[in-house]
Amino acid sequence: MKAIVLAGGSGTRLRPITHTHAKQLVPVANRPVLFYGLEAIAEAGIRDVGVVVGDTHAEIEAAVGDGSAFGIEVTYLRQEAPLGLAHAVLIARDFLGDDPFVMYLGDNFVLGGITGIVRGFAERRPDAQIMLTRVPDPRQFGVAELDSGGRVVGLEEKPARPKSDLALVGVYLFTPVVHEVIAELKPSARGELEITETLQLLLDSGRRVDSTVISGYWKDTGNVADMLEVNRLVLESLEPRQDGVVTDSEIIGRVVIEAGADVSCSRIVGPAVIGAGSVIRDSYVGPFTSIGDRCRIDASEIEYSIVLRDAAISGVGRIEASLIGRDVEVTPAAQTPRAHRLVLGDHSRVQISS
Template sequence: MKALVLSGGSGTRLRPFSHSMPKQLVPVANRPILGHVIDSIRELGVTSVAVVVGDRSEEIRAALGDGSSHGVDITYIRQEAPLGLAHCVRIARRFLGDDDFVMYLGDNLLSGGLTEIADRFRADRGDAHLAVRKVDDPHRFGVAEVDSEGRVLRLVEKPEHPVSDLAVVGVYFLTAAVHEAVDAITPSGRGELEITDAIQWLVDRGGDVRASVYQGFWRDTGQVSDVLDCNRELLAGLTPRILGAVDPDSRITGPVVVGESARVTRSRLSGPVVIGAGATVSDSVVGPYTSVGDGCVLDRAGVEDSIVLEGSAVRGVRGVHGSVIGRRASVTEASGTDRRILFIGDDSKVEIHG
């Protein structure tokens, strides 16, 4: 089996962060979302991976390299315009050949449970196998109608009147049968070649398309709140380790990672917390559920349930909660103890006065 990872989207809902970095590279638990995606694929036993990239291709190449650090071999395929998921399959035809493959959306984060679905796909040898999940608002997703034996009867993309509450998760297990379907369909009203239309084409012609309910954690990281949810989920499984320096006047409770060359002085870290390499934390209270990136400075700060990206500084600001602070941003000068929620893009400077 091969893998096709789609990483060309612009991520308008993640602005201001997606202005200065691809949305797939936003860090969660101090690692890019796309890095977690590649690790999930490797856990399926897949090592041959193609990554479809768009205008931000150089940044994604710089982050993933040739894939060797993840134990995979990565090929990059350029999509000149966002023409749909099925279009990605079409332009990857040479790479995919006649092999089975898993198509994985590069801005989706899943933890646990995919191996079982992959094994069912390999055992059933149907034309396609979809991971689905019950959702409260199916209007936002591709939705599957499934019979009692798990066979897909109908697929609709973002339906006005949903046929079920089973959303198609951003992971598709496909055989070479999908290539004929992709060549047969035409663009939707959105001007895109929809993968749901291609799979429906298979269903309409008697293809064996099945679905399994995915039971693990899943988020489409399209919004800041989703990114924070992912951060909490991954930090919950944190393995503690102290590689930097923590002075005797500091207190650590719960699972905490302190990266190489990081320094923690006169501070309280309440895990789960990750402090990145080379970061400095002094006279501060951090956590729980907080990721502090490499090279950050927290001085007289109070930060919880937040993500502070690399190179940023928070000085004299308490009560930061449920926030994402972009790379190299500076947040200073606050008084009072009220909670503050901040979505601050890269290279910003913010002064807060009580």
């Protein structure tokens, strides 16, 4: 069995971070989301992996390399434009050959991995296998309809009136028969080759599409709230470790302080991770916070947040539920006159307390 991992796309919901950063490489617990997916594929026993890349290909390739760090062998497949999930399968046709395969969306996070579903697919060998989870607002997702026996009878992409609350999780398994369907597929109204339509056409032609409703944790890390929630979840399983220097500070709970980090006159309450080379002075770092490499936190408080590498936060009081990008500087405004001075990029989101 092979796998393709989708690591293209523009990541519009995470702008402005993704103006300069591949969305699949935005970190949770100081590791890119994409890495968790690659590890899940390796744990499922799949070694031959095609990574579908777009405009951010250079950054993805630099981070992933040849795949040996994950125990896999990577082939890069260039998608010239984000023309749909089924289009990614189309351009991977030569790589996939006649093998069954997993398609994994590189910005998705599935707690517990995919080993069980891959094993079940190999044993039962349906034409396709999908993973589903119940969501509060299925209008934002591909939605599956099941009959009274639990069989898949229909699928729709972002329906205005969903027939169920079962959303497609970003992991799909296919036999080579899917290539016949995709070869005949026409672009949807939004100009994409849709994977939901592909699955529906498989059903319409009498092919077998199995489903598994997962009760565990799944997130599409396409927005800040979901990134912070996945960060929280990963940090929950953190094993404490102190490789950096800690002076006159209080370390409480599960905290990782990486080599080269320097914490002084501060209070760190875990689960939290302080990246290599970071400096924390006279500050409070609260639970569910990831501080990236070479950051500086000075006379400030931060909790339930992600801070990317080389950022600096100084003297700004308390920060919560925030995603702070690389090389960002956060400093206090002048006391008089009382005003906020902002330099914001396109698609920024700012909340200011009065």
